[in-house]
Amino acid sequence: MADKDSQIVIAGAGSIGCYAGGCLAVAGRKVRFLCRPNIEARLRAGGLRVSDLDGRDRLLDAGAIHATTDPAEALTDASVVLVTVKSGATEEMGGLIAAHAPPDAVIVSLQNGVDNVGRLQALVGSRWVLAGMVAFNVVQKNGGESLHVHRATEGAALIESGVSGLAELLDVAGFSVQAHADMRAVLWGKLLFNLNNALVALSGLPLATELADRRWRLILARQIDEALAVLRAASITPGRIGGLRPSLLPKILRLPDWLFRLVARRMLMVDPEARASMWDDLERGRPTEIAEFQGKIMRLAADTGTPVPLTQRIMRLVEAAEANEAGSPQLSPEAVLDGIGR
Structure with a gap:
């Protein structure tokens, strides 16, 4: 006690x-x-x-x-x-x-x-x-x-x-x-949204700025779609994210900017300076937690035979940024998607 x-x-x-x-x-x-x-x-x-x-x-x-x-x-x-x-x-x-x-x-x-x-x-x-x-x-x-x-x-x-x-x-x-x-479901739910940490790190943008840009949200939505497919194949049920069923999150992320601002006001209640810890790790030359986020999805994808091309691309970009030890590469959404199609 x-x-x-x-x-x-x-x-x-x-x-x-x-x-x-x-x-x-x-x-x-x-x-x-x-x-x-x-x-x-x-x-x-x-x-x-x-x-x-x-x-x-x-x-x-x-x-x-x-x-x-x-x-x-x-x-x-x-x-x-x-x-x-x-x-x-x-x-x-x-x-x-x-x-x-x-x-x-x-x-x-x-x-x-x-x-x-x-x-x-x-x-x-x-x-x-x-x-x-x-x-x-x-x-x-x-x-x-x-x-x-x-x-x-x-x-x-x-x-x-x-x-x-x-x-x-x-x-x-x-x-x-x-x-x-049911903390297992909670942790899987949080992992889905933590897939955004890599996008903040790769873009170098503050979290509020990144989430306000539909181009970045579309990339996050695709990652979450891949992850949800992997979790279904592995018989894992993630918990709600901010009160939302995980299956709804990609739909909300894909909304036009003006409608997203209305629907997701709480998601955008962020200090203008806030960034992800993964960005901070790149800036300080420290190892990131990419293996705990995208890496976990990739390992489950390999076990279940589920394709995750965008997740793999983002993980490789973060690993390259770690190896370069030059901080955030400040990539555009188009550069992140390069070679895997829109």
Whole structure:
């Protein structure tokens, strides 16, 4: 059972982790940040500022933040561990949890992709691992002494039900958390919309600008059509996306710009600076999570014999951009479609 005295550890304090942990700490929860040296240095020097689309703008002083790079210090007395590392670091974090967290600690994966719970469970023994999903985008803002993280889109976090009091512990102002009984469907639903991350990365456009352009939405709609065909062949049923049945999303994306703006107002409620984390990874020369999105669809496509030419094209373009280490290639929609037809 989780309660307000539970020690919460943010295992991987990047943008999402700092935002969630900051909201929890402001609300009086006991929070510890396990982070990289550069993040620890910024938190210790200037504190943590958390803001959001709803107008909240709050500052945690450096003295009120417990940040460390030492996994033993962070995890030894953890009650709840929120895993917020990129998927490529799942095994490393799972090993640290196995080595240092108490045997009764509850682990919650707030990561992208659909496989991380199983990967963590394989490493952490009898500890309870729950699936989670963050439905919003967080950006780091420049300027000022504090590390500033900003929730740039609407949305809540969902966690797998089963641990009494856990959702109530985590549900605080700015970080809405709800329990859900079918997280597998939720994660597959989110993966469908996460196929757009690659388009933001390849275009270099802010998310709101990219979604407002029907040429890019047509490419996303085609990707989702391919993915839905793969999931049907694999007998996987994705959950609703923003309240919509997944089969409706491509139809909405294909609407003319003026009608899309009317029908999809909530989808366009995005901070003008918001981009996908995949764009940020390209700009910083880091590996992306393309293998967790387009790559997952391609692996299932190979297993089921389902053609996915556009998905394959986009994955190869992102892999080429990673290899070039020159940031976003800033491609046009026509360049993305080159060679596979309209």
